[in-house]
Amino acid sequence: MFYTPSSKLPTHLILRNQLRQVFFPFLGIHLPRPPQLFPSSPSSEASSKWLDAHYDPMANIHTFSACLQLADLHGDGEYKLVVGDLGPGGQQPRLKVLKGPTVLSESPLPALPAAAATFFMEQHEPRTPALALASGPCVYVYKNLRPYFKFSLPQLPPNPLEQDLWNQAKEDRIDPLTLKEMLEGIREKAEVPLSVQSLRFLQLELSEMEAFVNQHKSKSIRRQTVITTMTTLKKNLADEDAVSCLVLGTENKELLVLDPEAFTVLAKMSLPSVPVFLEVSGQFDVEFRLAAACRNGNIYMLRRDSKRPKYCIELSAQPVGLVRVHKVLVVGSNQDSLHSFTHKGKRLWTVQMPAAILTMNLLEQRSRGLQAVMAGLANGEVRIYRDKALLSIVRTPDAVTSLCFGRYGREDHTLIMTTRGGGLIIKILKRTAVFVEGGGEAGPPPAQAMKLNMPRKTRLYVDQTLREREAGTAMHRAFQADLYLLRLRAARAYAQALESSLSPVSATAREPLKLHAVVQGLGPTFKLTLHLQNTSTARPILGLLVCFLYNEGLYALPRAFFKVPLLVPGLNYPLETFVESLSDKGISDIIKVLVLREGQSAPLLSAHINMPVSEGLAAA
Numbered sequence: 001m002f003y004t005p006s007s008k009l010p011t012h013l014i015l016r017n018q019l020r021q022v023f024f025p026f027l028g029i030h031l032p033r034p035p036q037l038f039p040s041s042p043s044s045e046a047s048s049k050w051l052d053a054h055y056d057p058m059a060n061i062h063t064f065s066a067c068l069q070l071a072d073l074h075g076d077g078e079y080k081l082v083v084g085d086l087g088p089g090g091q092q093p094r095l096k097v098l099k100g101p102t103v104l105s106e107s108p109l110p111a112l113p114a115a116a117a118t119f120f121m122e123q124h125e126p127r128t129p130a131l132a133l134a135s136g137p138c139v140y141v142y143k144n145l146r147p148y149f150k151f152s153l154p155q156l157p158p159n160p161l162e163q164d165l166w167n168q169a170k171e172d173r174i175d176p177l178t179l180k181e182m183l184e185g186i187r188e189k190a191e192v193p194l195s196v197q198s199l200r201f202l203q204l205e206l207s208e209m210e211a212f213v214n215q216h217k218s219k220s221i222r223r224q225t226v227i228t229t230m231t232t233l234k235k236n237l238a239d240e241d242a243v244s245c246l247v248l249g250t251e252n253k254e255l256l257v258l259d260p261e262a263f264t265v266l267a268k269m270s271l272p273s274v275p276v277f278l279e280v281s282g283q284f285d286v287e288f289r290l291a292a293a294c295r296n297g298n299i300y301m302l303r304r305d306s307k308r309p310k311y312c313i314e315l316s317a318q319p320v321g322l323v324r325v326h327k328v329l330v331v332g333s334n335q336d337s338l339h340s341f342t343h344k345g346k347r348l349w350t351v352q353m354p355a356a357i358l359t360m361n362l363l364e365q366r367s368r369g370l371q372a373v374m375a376g377l378a379n380g381e382v383r384i385y386r387d388k389a390l391l392s393i394v395r396t397p398d399a400v401t402s403l404c405f406g407r408y409g410r411e412d413h414t415l416i417m418t419t420r421g422g423g424l425i426i427k428i429l430k431r432t433a434v435f436v437e438g439g440g441e442a443g444p445p446p447a448q449a450m451k452l453n454m455p456r457k458t459r460l461y462v463d464q465t466l467r468e469r470e471a472g473t474a475m476h477r478a479f480q481a482d483l484y485l486l487r488l489r490a491a492r493a494y495a496q497a498l499e500s501s502l503s504p505v506s507a508t509a510r511e512p513l514k515l516h517a518v519v520q521g522l523g524p525t526f527k528l529t530l531h532l533q534n535t536s537t538a539r540p541i542l543g544l545l546v547c548f549l550y551n552e553g554l555y556a557l558p559r560a561f562f563k564v565p566l567l568v569p570g571l572n573y574p575l576e577t578f579v580e581s582l583s584d585k586g587i588s589d590i591i592k593v594l595v596l597r598e599g600q601s602a603p604l605l606s607a608h609i610n611m612p613v614s615e616g617l618a619a620a
Contacts, residue, residue: 084113321360523614
């Protein structure tokens, strides 16, 4: 599996691999052959941002991102990889510590691991972090890879009906079959869940029930919750090596904050659902924000001294990962999409993924001030996003189930991935690598995400603000007076237009008419088309006349007065005539069109046509 230089390779490739073996002593191994082990990688490694450090498809590591941690466990500057292995296939779960590609130590775990975290418990020298591993109802704390402390979650009060049933079974007042029926009724209706003892009893066959009851009826009922997620929260300082508290999410919909020295519960918060992902920022003694993604598809926001959630973000699907980037929360859903929210629940952006999201984690490059989101997809890709811009795509031989980025050995920027088949992949980010937006694939233009530069508050703006504060009432009254005056003038002008029939729409219900005119041509002869329409529903109109009023020194019309035929309701009647411009000075005037009723002097409606300048005469 390991790479050895071959004479069949070009000379520059042999020299390159020899230099890589010299400059990567922290792994202590030969580097794998990139073309065979990573067939999807670019053919030219110089164009890639990552160096292939190690790949072992038979590493037999089965875990997820919450159980991967990089830490300097011995304080010697050599960072090691801590893995909470699930132990698939009936194997016992184990705690593994890797140095380079080799397993440094292994220790069995009594239950499946839920999360792993490294934190500083005290200020004493030497400053070595402690390792906390959540498994079942307990948190196992290690220092220097040796067991140091075991914290167990406090027991919960049992269901009183369940307790009464087991007391009756203890006194042989009910048989096992009746006990099973009544326990099933409690499980379906009661708000308090059953204990582990009762749940195991309900899974037994009829032949095994009596022996189980005889064995456990003398024992007291205990209801124990388990840990679902865990993270760390700084105690009173924001330094990297500051003392931190453990934050636990439990199956009974609670969040617990533990003291780092005495391991007592400092704070307890309740949630509407079971938390599965946690993100924390701030310090416990000062101010902190806590985001909890729960099984009901919601993300709840809590702050210091709040026993209940302050904000709620409702998702359209179940969350599969939660990452905090600066002050923004990025959550992945099982609808193959990434969503970004503020701490108050405002959605910022959404990015659709080409495949299902299996795992997520944070990529932080402190030397360049970069924070990005890594998302492992079911199609074997690991996509890296900063906001909604795709920075890079890492392709792997198998689907990645866990991600971790940070210092490993003595290399600052190392990407560690475990695959669905139990493989281990280690990649190192090149020191010269620079992530450029859009480096992975085409996306929205960068200008779309740019913020506008708002102008600064000038002295004039401040003076106007002070004047508005002092004379706000008088300014409002003046505005209202001007507004009422404007409405009065508009109403008078409208009434005058109705009285003089200056509107192109008839205001009377007896002759509902509509008129508009179109002028065509460049001159000196124009074509004038009048479109007259009867807007009534069923009554035709007869006996109408059309009259043109114009300056006879500027224009000449063959017919300045003519009758209108019968107007059928709903039809548009075009009435055409020609207008000849007589002036050669390039001037124009208005032609008035009046629609009259026979025997009435007042027009039914009128229109004013602004004639264009005759370009034919102007050109001549």
